[in-house]
Amino acid sequence: MSEPSGSNTDTSSQVRDPRLKKILFRCWHRGMKEMDLLLGGFANAEIDRLTEDEIRELEHLLTANDQDLYAWMTGRTPLPGEWDGPLYRRIIAYHKISGAAGNVT
Secondary structure (H helix, E strand, O other): OOOOOOOOOOOOOOOOOHHHHHHHHHHHOOOOHHHHHHHHHHHHHHHHHOOHHHHHHHHHHOOOOHHHHHHHHOOOOOOOHHHOOHHHHHHHHHHHHHOEOEOOO
8 A cells, every 4th residue: 555645754855854854754654554644644744843842752752652642642542641741732733623644532
C-alpha cells in the first residue's frame, strides 16, 4: 500500500536539523499505521513551528507504546497525567480542526 500524500519524512527543504529529521522519521514509522497518520501528519504540518519544549514533549510521546497512545488519543482510555501536556493537546486539536487523520477525540 502506498503512503498517503504528504507522508514523506522530510517534507521541507528547510528541515535540515538532524534531530528534527529523526523525529519526523519516528513519527512516520511507529509500527501502527494509525499512529503514523496521527503523529506523522501533525509533525509534517507543525514541526518547523515547535518550540524546544514542544520538541522535548514530542520526543517523550514517541517513547509511549503505540497501542496506549492510540487508545489515549481516541479517547478509549483516559490519558495518564504524565503524558498530558500542551503538545499532546495541540496534536489532538490539530486533528480535530484538520480532520487529517480521521475523527480523533
